[in-house]
Amino acid sequence: MNGYWSKILRIDLSRSIVNESSIEETFYKRFIGGAGLGAKIIYDETRPSTDAFSPENKIIFSVGPFQGTRLPGSAKWCVVSKSPLTGTYANSHCGAGWGVKFKGAGYDALVIQGKAEKPVYIWIHDGEVEIRDARSFWGSDSYEAVDALKNDVGEQRASVATIGPAGEKLVRIACVIVDKHSFAGRCGLGAVMGSKNLKGVVVYGTKRTPIFDLDKVEELTKELTRKIKEFAKDFTMHGTPGSVSIYHDFGDMPIRYWQGDIWSEGVKKLGAPLYTKILKVKPHPCIYCPIGCHRYGRVDEPTKYAFEGSAPEYETLAMLGSLCLVDDLKAVAKAGDVCNRLGIDTISAGAAVGFAMECFERGWLTVKETNGLKLEWGDGDSLIELVKQIGLRKGFGQIFSDGTLEAARKIGRNASDIVVHVRGLDFPAHDPRACFSLAVNYATSTRGACHERGMPEDIECGVFNIPELDIQNTGFFKPEGKAKLAIQLQDFAALLNSLVICNFMLDGGGMTLTETLNCFNAITGWEWSIKEFMKAGERIFNLQRLINIGDGVGGSYDKLPKRMFEPAKEGFRRGQIPPFDFMLKEYYRLRGWNSSGEPTKKKLIELKIN
Numbered sequence: 001m002n003g004y005w006s007k008i009l010r011i012d013l014s015r016s017i018v019n020e021s022s023i024e025e026t027f028y029k030r031f032i033g034g035a036g037l038g039a040k041i042i043y044d045e046t047r048p049s050t051d052a053f054s055p056e057n058k059i060i061f062s063v064g065p066f067q068g069t070r071l072p073g074s075a076k077w078c079v080v081s082k083s084p085l086t087g088t089y090a091n092s093h094c095g096a097g098w099g100v101k102f103k104g105a106g107y108d109a110l111v112i113q114g115k116a117e118k119p120v121y122i123w124i125h126d127g128e129v130e131i132r133d134a135r136s137f138w139g140s141d142s143y144e145a146v147d148a149l150k151n152d153v154g155e156q157r158a159s160v161a162t163i164g165p166a167g168e169k170l171v172r173i174a175c176v177i178v179d180k181h182s183f184a185g186r187c188g189l190g191a192v193m194g195s196k197n198l199k200g201v202v203v204y205g206t207k208r209t210p211i212f213d214l215d216k217v218e219e220l221t222k223e224l225t226r227k228i229k230e231f232a233k234d235f236t237m238h239g240t241p242g243s244v245s246i247y248h249d250f251g252d253m254p255i256r257y258w259q260g261d262i263w264s265e266g267v268k269k270l271g272a273p274l275y276t277k278i279l280k281v282k283p284h285p286c287i288y289c290p291i292g293c294h295r296y297g298r299v300d301e302p303t304k305y306a307f308e309g310s311a312p313e314y315e316t317l318a319m320l321g322s323l324c325l326v327d328d329l330k331a332v333a334k335a336g337d338v339c340n341r342l343g344i345d346t347i348s349a350g351a352a353v354g355f356a357m358e359c360f361e362r363g364w365l366t367v368k369e370t371n372g373l374k375l376e377w378g379d380g381d382s383l384i385e386l387v388k389q390i391g392l393r394k395g396f397g398q399i400f401s402d403g404t405l406e407a408a409r410k411i412g413r414n415a416s417d418i419v420v421h422v423r424g425l426d427f428p429a430h431d432p433r434a435c436f437s438l439a440v441n442y443a444t445s446t447r448g449a450c451h452e453r454g455m456p457e458d459i460e461c462g463v464f465n466i467p468e469l470d471i472q473n474t475g476f477f478k479p480e481g482k483a484k485l486a487i488q489l490q491d492f493a494a495l496l497n498s499l500v501i502c503n504f505m506l507d508g509g510g511m512t513l514t515e516t517l518n519c520f521n522a523i524t525g526w527e528w529s530i531k532e533f534m535k536a537g538e539r540i541f542n543l544q545r546l547i548n549i550g551d552g553v554g555g556s557y558d559k560l561p562k563r564m565f566e567p568a569k570e571g572f573r574r575g576q577i578p579p580f581d582f583m584l585k586e587y588y589r590l591r592g593w594n595s596s597g598e599p600t601k602k603k604l605i606e607l608k609i610n
Contacts, residue, residue, distance in 0.1 A: 001025050002212040003065030003523040004033070009107045009129065011122065013196050014055055014114030018129045023108065029526070030608060033064030035091045036498035036540040037109055038080025042089060043543055048550035052084035052188070053170065053195040061110040061161070061201065064500040065523045067103035068209030069217055072225050072509070073502035075100055075286035079161075083187040083447065084172045084195075085348075085403050086424040088551040089544050090187035090447045093497060095286035095294075096179040098159040104205030116197040121162075123153050125204045134199040138168060141341040142177035143309065149202050162200030163190040164343025166391040170194050171401045173348040173390070177340065180309060181284060181294060185345040187425065187447055188403075212525030220519050224511055229290040231510030236283055237276070239293045240314035244271025247314070250461055250476075251434040251573035254323045254427070256377065257354035258420050261568040266327035270317045278329050281311045286502070293504055297333065304381075305330040307337035312346070318429030319350025324357055324383055331380025335387050342391030349387045351426035352400040352407065355419060356386060364413045370396045420561045422449035423553050432564055432578055435460040436479055439578035440587045441486040443558045444597075446544035453497070454490035456482075458507050466492065466506075468513045468530050476572075479579045483586035494544070495537030539607040542591075542599050546609070555597025558584060 006028075008021045031040045038060040050057050059081040066074040077099025083090035102110070106127045119134040137148050142164035149160045159179055167174035167190035174190030175183050184190075193199075211217055235242065247253045248267045255263045268274065275281070279299060283292030297311030305328075312320065312333050320339075321332045339346045353375075359365045360375035367374060373396055375382050389397020400407045405424050408415035420427045425448025432439035437456035442449040451457060458464055459473050469488050474481045492513075496503050499520065505511040517533050520526075548554050560580055567575045588595060592603035604610070 001028070002210050002525050003068070004028055005106050005108050005209065007107050008109045008111055009124070010111045011129070011131070012114045013112060013116040013120065013131070013198065016131055018131070030536070031540060031543070032495075032498035032536055033108060034062050034078040034498040034500035035080065035494060036536070036543070037064075038062045038078055038091060039089065039540060039543050039547065041109070041111060042080060042082065043547055046082065049087070049552060050082055052082045052087065052192055055113065055115040055196070057082050057192065058111055058113045059189065059192045059196070060112075061102065063099045063103045063108060064498055065520060066499045066501050067099045069211065069523060070221050070288050071217065071501070071519055072221070072228050072288055072290050072511070073505035074288050076500045076502045077102070078497060078500055079176055079184045079189050081189050081192045083189070084170070084191050085188040086448045086553065088423065088553045089547040090189060091497065092176070092184035092186045092189050093500065094176065094178050094182040094184040095289070095502065096159060096182040097287045098161050098178045098203060099500065100287055101159045101205050102203040103209060104207050105203055106205060106207050110201065112196065112198065114196065119197045119199050121149060121198065121200045121202060123202045125153075125155070125158070126206060137199050139165060141165060142343045143180045143341055145200060146177070146180050149200050153202050155204050158202050158204040160200055160202050163193050164341060164391070166343045167191050167194035169393045169401070171344060171391060171393055172403045173345045173352075174343050175345045177343055182286060183340065185347065186450070188345070190343050211523055213522045216522040217519065220515070220522060224515060224519075225290045228505060228509040228511055232291045232508055235508050236292050238272035239281070239283065239295050241270075241275040241295070241312070241317055242272045243314055244275075244317060246461070247430070248322075249572060251568060251571050252431050252457060252461070253318050254429050254431060256325055257323055257358045258427070258431070258563050259358070261571040261574070263322055263325070266322060266325065269327045270321045270329055270332065275317070275329060279311050279333055284310070289502070291504055291509055299330050299333060302330070305334040307334055309337060310340055312336040315429045316346040316350070319347050320353070320383060323350050323354040323429070325377040326380045326383050327378065328380045331383060335380070335384045338384060338388050339391065342388070344387065344391045347428050348404065348426045349390060351420070352390060352404045353383050353386050355404050355408070356400065358418065359411060359415060364411055364415055417562055420563055422560070423557050425449050428452075430457050431573070432560065433568065433576055434476070434573045436477065436578045436583065437482040437485045437489075439560060439564065439580050440483055440583045441490065443560055443580070443584065444486070444587065445490070446541065446548055452493065452503070454486060454493045455503065455507055456485045456489040459485060459489065464507045466513050469534070477576050479583055483583045484590055486587060487590055490541050491534055491537035493537075494540040495533060498536070498540055535607070539609060542603065542607055543609055545599060549598055558597055
């Protein structure tokens with residue numbers, strides 16, 4: 001079959017058993033790969049409400065038809081499991097070189113279950129699989145682990161997906177780190193690896209996946225790489241930090257744990273062009289990427305903020321910076337580096353610190369509870385210390401190691417009422433009071449609040465469009481059409497995350513949906529239409545929703561936190577709040593779901609989900 005190996009590698013760590021299973025072409029034609037493949041396995045093979053840390057939970061590393069090519073954006077790959085933070089379906093994506101090298105080893109997915117008796121890592125190379133002792137690497141930070149595991153297998157060209165101390169200690173916001181470069185950040189999937197005593201997965205492969213029309217794929221690769229490189233040259237210059245002032249001016253950037261409206265002077269200190277100069281950053285692209293959104297940076301002075309490695313991107317600058325009113329760029333970068341090395345999600349880490357600072361200001365926390373730590377707005381040193389404590393599960397910070405919502409429950413005093421989350425997942429750095437389509441997108445997102453599983457805010461902000469979908473952007477602060485926009489972008493994201501391709505190739509790189517489809521058809525030979533393409537995205541999103549419903553976090557969890565109904569007093573979104581109830585009802589109707597937010601039998605038959 002073209003574009004696939006039709007093979008899944010399965011490993012049971014409890015019994016040290018390795019085997020393979022095959023997949024029929026009809027499966028791929030329904031769920032494609034990546035996020036779709038992972039969701040189907042979770043749906044079929046785990047019981048509802050399976051605890052994320054139980055041996056019965058599975059963690060799936062999956063790729064799609066785009067891996068095995070050199071197409072731009074094809075470095076992306078997917079991690080799927082039950083989240084220890086939300087208790088339901090989760091996927092997170094990253095890049096570097098892991099997905100490409102795993103596909104080269106001869107598999108479409110790796111499914112891991114059970115729990116090893118002692119720390120282990122997995123070494124996969126050209127069809128050979130070993131479960132190796134990782135006790136000597138347990139406790140090392142994520143960057144140290146990447147180097148040590150490469151040395152241990154004796155192959156510097158290998159790619160390493162690993163966890164840091166946070167994953168080992170089951171910190172529920174722990175992430176998966178790849179090659180010291182890219183991060184599957186959200187939902188705590190690094191902690192799922194830790195619960196299985198799995199330090200990492202090392203891969204290397206040189207096999208070439210069969211392609212239907214290799215000449216056409218190579219032609220498209222050259223054309224699209226050239227086009228994207230030219231289209232995105234400004235993006236390449238500064239990366240996502242180039243958008244800091246844009247999102248701030250649209251009222252889309254979080255300030256003072258979602259209480260603030262304008263922070264112009266602070267934003268100037270965090271964003272480009274000062275960002276690029278002060279952190280000495282340069283692009284750090286994933287394999288086959290003509291954009292290079294990741295940044296590699298360095299700080300030498302002052303010593304307390306010194307670091308070298310992955311530099312913060314927009315979400316990190318916003319969540320560790322503006323959300324906490326920390327305008328010292330070097331302190332924010334150092335906090336991000338601490339998160340990366342310990343292996344925690346910078347979005348949820350920043351949310352935890354911002355929430356803690358508000359609790360401190362309100363008097364719900366005092367220096368007695370914080371062991372002397374003064375959690376005052378704008379204090380970069382307190383920011384760094386608290387993220388360190390969270391990642392290591394030590395000191396006062398360990399109260400946040402199970403997530404912001406759980407910390408609020410422990411703090412009491414109605415603290416849960418001010419947590420900004422959906423399904424237990426902290427908001428990313430985009431505000432639905434600025435872009436109304438985000439309100440219904442966040443509330444219904446299958447992994448919790450997320451701007452990447454649907455990115456309608458970029459449509460509203462005029463950053464990109466998808467002409468093939470006849471998207472009607474009705475403008476800011478108008479509810480009409482926003483439910484439809486959220487649906488279109490959720491299905492679109494589910495499609496991209498199953499192919500798998502980096503969404504920046506389209507949202508920022510100028511690649512069209514038609515060009516994406518042309519690549520897919522040249523790989524597979526299936527000759528799909530745009531309608532069939534998008535129908536697959538809709539099917540995959542609905543399948544993820546069924547997992548949510550089975551886990552008891554369906555329609556009753558489709559809501560926004562109270563703070564999202566507090567209007568701004570100044571700035572672009574002054575006086576605006578999303579008309580949420582209207583949009584949610586419209587969303588359910590357009591989705592073909594009932595009033596409880598469940599896909600109807602008619603819809604499931606239409607989508608061929610069983």
